[in-house]
Amino acid sequence: xxxxxxxxxxxxxxxxxxxxxxxxxxxxxxxxxxxxxxxxxxxxxxxxxxxxxxxxxxxxxxxxxxxxxxxxxxxxxxxxxxxxxxxxxxxxxxxxxxxxxxxxxxxxxxxxxxxxxxxxxxxxxxxxxx
Amino acid sequence: xxxxxxxxxxxxxxxxxxxxxxxxxxxxxxxxxxxxxxxxxxxxxxxxxxxxxxxxxxxxxxxxxxxxxxxxxxxxxxxxxxxxxxxxxxxxxxxxxxxxxxxxxxxxxxxxxxxxxxxxxxxxxxxxxxxxxxxxxxxxxxxxxxxxxxxxxxxxxxxxxxxxxxxxxxxxxxxxxxxxxxxxxxxxxxxxxxxxxxxxxxxxxxxxxxxxxxxxxxxxxxxxxxxxxxxxxxxxxxxxxxxxxxxxxxxxxxxxxxxxxxxxxxxxxxxxxxxxxxxxxxxxxxxxxxxxxxxxxxxxxxxxxxxxxxxxxxxxxxxxxxxxxxxxxx
Amino acid sequence: xxxxxxxxxxxxxxxxxxxxxxxxxxxxxxxxxxxxxxxxxxxxxxxxxxxxxxxxxxxxxxxxxxxxxxxxxxxxxxxxxxxxxxxxxxxxxxxxxxxxxxxxxxxxxxxxxxxxxxxxxxxxxxxxxxxxxxxxxxxxxxxxxxxxxxxxxxxxxxxxxxxxxxxxxxxxxxxxxxxxxxxxxxxxxxxxxxxxxxxxxxxxxxxxxxxxxxxxxxxxxxxxxxxxxxxxxxxxxxxxxxxxxxxxxxxxxxxxxxxxxxxxxxxxxxxxxxxxxxxxxxxxxxxxxxxxx
Numbered sequence: 001x002x003x004x005x006x007x008x009x010x011x012x013x014x015x016x017x018x019x020x021x022x023x024x025x026x027x028x029x030x031x032x033x034x035x036x037x038x039x040x041x042x043x044x045x046x047x048x049x050x051x052x053x054x055x056x057x058x059x060x061x062x063x064x065x066x067x068x069x070x071x072x073x074x075x076x077x078x079x080x081x082x083x084x085x086x087x088x089x090x091x092x093x094x095x096x097x098x099x100x101x102x103x104x105x106x107x108x109x110x111x112x113x114x115x116x117x118x119x120x121x122x123x124x125x126x127x128x129x130x
Numbered sequence: 131x132x133x134x135x136x137x138x139x140x141x142x143x144x145x146x147x148x149x150x151x152x153x154x155x156x157x158x159x160x161x162x163x164x165x166x167x168x169x170x171x172x173x174x175x176x177x178x179x180x181x182x183x184x185x186x187x188x189x190x191x192x193x194x195x196x197x198x199x200x201x202x203x204x205x206x207x208x209x210x211x212x213x214x215x216x217x218x219x220x221x222x223x224x225x226x227x228x229x230x231x232x233x234x235x236x237x238x239x240x241x242x243x244x245x246x247x248x249x250x251x252x253x254x255x256x257x258x259x260x261x262x263x264x265x266x267x268x269x270x271x272x273x274x275x276x277x278x279x280x281x282x283x284x285x286x287x288x289x290x291x292x293x294x295x296x297x298x299x300x301x302x303x304x305x306x307x308x309x310x311x312x313x314x315x316x317x318x319x320x321x322x323x324x325x326x327x328x329x330x331x332x333x334x335x336x337x338x339x340x341x342x343x344x345x346x347x348x349x350x351x352x353x354x355x356x357x358x359x360x361x362x363x364x365x366x367x368x369x370x371x372x373x374x375x376x377x378x379x380x381x382x383x384x385x386x387x388x389x390x391x392x393x394x395x396x397x398x399x400x401x402x403x404x405x406x407x408x409x410x411x412x413x414x415x416x417x418x419x420x421x422x423x424x425x426x427x428x429x430x431x432x433x434x435x436x437x438x439x440x441x442x443x444x445x446x447x448x449x450x451x452x453x454x455x456x457x458x459x460x
Numbered sequence: 461x462x463x464x465x466x467x468x469x470x471x472x473x474x475x476x477x478x479x480x481x482x483x484x485x486x487x488x489x490x491x492x493x494x495x496x497x498x499x500x501x502x503x504x505x506x507x508x509x510x511x512x513x514x515x516x517x518x519x520x521x522x523x524x525x526x527x528x529x530x531x532x533x534x535x536x537x538x539x540x541x542x543x544x545x546x547x548x549x550x551x552x553x554x555x556x557x558x559x560x561x562x563x564x565x566x567x568x569x570x571x572x573x574x575x576x577x578x579x580x581x582x583x584x585x586x587x588x589x590x591x592x593x594x595x596x597x598x599x600x601x602x603x604x605x606x607x608x609x610x611x612x613x614x615x616x617x618x619x620x621x622x623x624x625x626x627x628x629x630x631x632x633x634x635x636x637x638x639x640x641x642x643x644x645x646x647x648x649x650x651x652x653x654x655x656x657x658x659x660x661x662x663x664x665x666x667x668x669x670x671x672x673x674x675x676x677x678x679x680x681x682x683x684x685x686x687x688x689x690x691x692x693x694x695x696x697x698x699x700x701x702x703x704x705x706x707x708x709x710x711x712x713x714x715x716x717x718x719x720x721x722x723x724x725x726x727x728x729x730x731x732x733x734x735x736x737x738x739x740x741x742x743x744x745x746x747x748x749x750x751x752x753x
Contacts, residue, residue, distance in 0.1 A: 048628040214605070216528070216531055
């Protein structure tokens with residue numbers, strides 16, 4: 001079982017934060033198939049958060065095939081995000097390290113690196129949509 | 131709702147009834163029975179008049195007005211109107227408890243005072259009545275019998291209505307007082323004399339029945355303007371005019387009595403009243419008579435009932451107004 | 461299902477319209493945040509919904525009936541007014557008694573439980589309570605009445621952060637357990653973000669925008685790029701706010717479609733950005749779309 005938390009400064013809405021925290025836990029192996037997600041009632045009591053927000057987050061996860069709701073029992077993990085992707089992670093990370101070293105040598109500070117990465121990332125994903 | 135209203139009114143209610151008990155005890159100890167010098171009772175007599183005349187408006191001002199304004203000023207109407215009780219019911223309960231409480235209080239006080247003053251009010255000896263008003267005089271009439279019940283009910287709903295209109299305690303109290311006093315002046319002046327057709331009577335002017343002479347200052351000493359004669363015992367005399375043989379009112383008095391008034395003297399004891407009265411009695415020789423209209427003493431109870439009914443109707447009208455305005459209150 | 465429906469609703473005080481032309485459909489079982497600058501008409505709208513105020517124009521229907529129309533209707537709607545009034549000379553326990561007497565659906569267990577948890581002395585007259593405690597008492601009355609719709613006018617303004625969180629938690633539990641609908645006005649965007657899934661933004665006595673929070677966030681974008689005239693934007697991008705420097709233009713737009721113009725750096729907006737953009741740009745009383753065209 002995981003415990004949710006909300007970060008007021010994250011810039012993300014509570015709903016997005018819940019989805020992200022579940023995905024994160026799945027990716028890191030903190031949640032495995034068959035595990036139960038916290039009950040809506042408990043999340044509401046813990047975080048003083050709108051139950052509809054929790055339901056919406058769970059519905060989105062369900063839509064993505066990651067969890068399944070069993071009426072009257074709770075919501076359980078059915079899918080996974082780790083596995084194959086976890087293995088592919090290491091070489092990608094190595095590539096990124098190399099690129100970062102290059103960027104530093106070119107005189108970019110942390111902020112410039114971040115800005116460059118984000119704009120490239122965004123325009124690339126936009127091209128994908130288009 | 132009843133519980134809440136009772137909870138809010140219980141302190142004023144209990145204190146007023148405690149005061150009422152004290153007043154009753156005091157009056158019981160000072161009641162004039164049989165003989166005794168009537169002068170002893172004068173203080174208590176006046177106090178009783180004052181109390182019964184004043185109580186209704188005090189109840190309107192200190193029970194009625196705050197019952198509404200305290201809620202509006204503290205904003206608690208926002209609380210109570212959002213429970214599962216309509217504001218109409220809220221007001222109905224307040225009135226349902228407040229009006230009978232006020233009417234009963236005034237009724238009890240009036241009962242006690244009427245009982246206390248009964249030996250004086252019904253005394254057949256004119257001299258004994260001299261220091262006191264007669265039952266039919268407006269100020270006494272309003273402090274006896276059942277009329278105060280109507281006054282209290284009216285004053286209470288008036289306080290509520292003014293409070294709903296003005297919303298502020300102090301202003302609403304002042305306006306309630308002013309309106310109530312205006313009504314209490316208007317009724318004996320303009321309404322009560324006419325609700326039952328007054329009795330008319332034309333009597334001879336004699337030295338014995340002249341009660342008063344009104345004069346104006348003229349160039350050659352005082353000129354008699356009008357005179358009044360004694361009315362029937364205990365009656366509330368409304369008009370008291372001298373008329374000529376054709377029944378027309380004469381004012382100022384004719385020249386026949388022009389010389390009746392003596393020149394001003396320094397010592398009032400030197401004036402011979404009997405001689406002056408005899409002089410004025412000459413009017414009847416010239417065909418002048420005195421015309422009276424009055425409400426006889428026997429109409430005391432009928433008029434009390436009419437008064438109660440009148441104030442009952444007034445209270446009902448004001449209550450209706452309260453409910454109409456209540457919808458627009460926020 | 462709609463819990464609150466308003467059509468061309470308006471309320472005039474003397475010569476000033478406190479609320480005008482208000483069309484709303486608020487869904488049942490949701491928590492709607494009412495946001496706007498002071499004097500924008502939030503309290504008026506809540507008062508109209510509670511039946512405390514009569515409309516000057518238009519209609520409003522709450523839980524299927526005219527507000528304040530009878531005891532059954534009053535039982536369905538709870539309202540805690542601003543400044544949370546309570547009877548100063550009644551004790552805390554007497555307030556609960558009042559609630560029990562006046563409400564058919566009164567949940568005495570819940571009320572006592574809350575009072576005990578907050579730590580209020582039942583024998584204390586309400587006049588001796590602090591502002592925050594008074595608010596807690598008024599809110600307890602509102603929740604324990606078990607309404608279908610609870611209207612709250614700046615309910616947490618006088619509470620300390622701990623009490624505020626506790627109150628919101630109780631409120632959210634009621635939403636989860638009993639399907640309570642809530643409409644609350646607040647200036648605290650952090651709280652709104654946490655508890656509201658719908659928003660109504662009032663500016664200058666009018667509804668500026670209303671909708672589901674996630675949908676609003678998903679359909680608003682901040683565009684930054686070289687300075688340009690916002691009149692050249694595509695017709696489906698409605699400008700909410702715009703600011704220029706001599707080289708750069710920053711626009712907050714509402715659009716259902718993705719922004720494809722490569723000249724723009726497209727950023728997401730959070731709730732605070734969104735609310736501030738709407739509240740500080742009152743428009744001209746027309747939807748922002750027409751302002752641009």
